[in-house]
Amino acid sequence: MTALDPRALRSAFGSFLTGVTVVTAYGNSGEPIGFTANSFTSVSLEPPMVLVCLAKTSRNYNALTSAAGFAVNILAETQIEVSNRFARPAEDRFATVDWKTGPHGSPIIAGVSAWFDCAMHKTVDAGDHVILIGTVVAFAQTATPGLGYARGAYVTPAMTAEALAQNGNLVASAVIERNGSVLLIDDGNGGMALPETSVGGEGTTAAVQSLIDAAGLTGKPGFIYSIFEDTGRKRQNIAFLCSAAQGTPRQGVFVPLTSAALDDVSDPANLAMLERLGREAATGRFGIYYGNQNSGDVRVIA
Numbered sequence: 398m399t400a401l402d403p404r405a406l407r408s409a410f411g412s413f414l415t416g417v418t419v420v421t422a423y424g425n426s427g428e429p430i431g432f433t434a435n436s437f438t439s440v441s442l443e444p445p446m447v448l449v450c451l452a453k454t455s456r457n458y459n460a461l462t463s464a465a466g467f468a469v470n471i472l473a474e475t476q477i478e479v480s481n482r483f484a485r486p487a488e489d490r491f492a493t494v495d496w497k498t499g500p501h502g503s504p505i506i507a508g509v510s511a512w513f514d515c516a517m518h519k520t521v522d523a524g525d526h527v528i529l530i531g532t533v534v535a536f537a538q539t540a541t542p543g544l545g546y547a548r549g550a551y552v553t554p555a556m557t558a559e560a561l562a563q564n565g566n567l568v569a570s571a572v573i574e575r576n577g578s579v580l581l582i583d584d585g586n587g588g589m590a591l592p593e594t595s596v597g598g599e600g601t602t603a604a605v606q607s608l609i610d611a612a613g614l615t616g617k618p619g620f621i622y623s624i625f626e627d628t629g630r631k632r633q634n635i636a637f638l639c640s641a642a643q644g645t646p647r648q649g650v651f652v653p654l655t656s657a658a659l660d661d662v663s664d665p666a667n668l669a670m671l672e673r674l675g676r677e678a679a680t681g682r683f684g685i686y687y688g689n690q691n692s693g694d695v696r697v698i699a
């Protein structure tokens with residue numbers, strides 16, 4: 398077997414979008430310890446379990462592998478500095494963050510998007526890493542959007558959206574998907590379009606919520622599905638994938654996400670996005686599109 402180039406492999410492993418966490422515990426002398434990790438994955442719902450991979454070179458390898466538990470702090474998109482601090486050597490990584498001990502006893506960092514305080518279930522040896530598997534004993538989630546990481550860079554979609562909204566040329570559209578179909582409305586020129594609106598001071602999520610409400614559906618904005626610059630119309634577009642409960646829309650019709658049914662979508666960029674959604678809904682692997690109306694890059698969400 399030919400040896401794989403480790404640098405290329407590291408780059409390929411980092412090519413998809415992940416969240417960023419800080420994994421914490423108490424060290425052997427009772428001091429808080431923690432490190433930045435994007436290898437976090439949920440494992441099981443019943444019983445609730447998560448995992449994170451720890452490099453065997455970690456200075457805290459012994460402490461973490463023998464700890465009674467650990468906490469996974471899902472960083473908020475404003476916490477890039479926290480991520481950097483817990484990824485670099487520092488005398489006391491906790492000195493500049495607010496934190497407290499969680500219900501199961503591991504450090505919980507303030508202002509995070511979510512946290513899971515876990516009892517150690519087991520450690521599994523895996524090459525140059527060890528997998529820490531924890532049983533979730535307590536957790537909390539906030540409305541703060543999480544920090545993303547892809548190709549060695551931080552990704553902050555909601556902050557980008559708010560910054561664009563302040564520039565006054567942001568249009569948000571609602572991709573309301575239900576059972577393999579998407580809600581389309583009349584574009585006024587004999588074609589079909591996604592519900593869309595300009596975003597003002599109310600913010601992007603509220604603007605998308607107003608589109609769902611206007612369609613007479615019960616639902617909520619999910620995650621950002623596409624961000625692209627329309628250089629022709631000199632505006633930024635942001636599309637949110639939204640869910641909706643059963644019920645007949647007051648406005649528009651649900652159209653199957655197949656190429657033939659989508660033929661009437663007049664905007665080519667939205668058509669390409671909906672065709673991608675049809676493919677991704679079939680595989681269950683979704684990505685976020687960044688680019689302009691003609692070309693861009695789809696970053697897969699882990």
Ligand SMILES: Cc1cc2nc3c(=O)[nH]c(=O)nc-3n(C[C@H](O)[C@H](O)[C@H](O)COP(=O)(O)O)c2cc1C
Pocket residue numbers: 417431432433434435436437450451452454455456457458480483484485486546
């Ligand atoms: C975004 C990001 C994700 C990381 N993910 C992991 C990871 O999943 N596992 C790991 O062992 N190190 C990971 N690291 C590297 C550690 O945070 C870094 O090596 C840290 O200095 C380890 O500290 P320690 O030796 O005190 O444990 C990541 C770093 C960054 C910036």
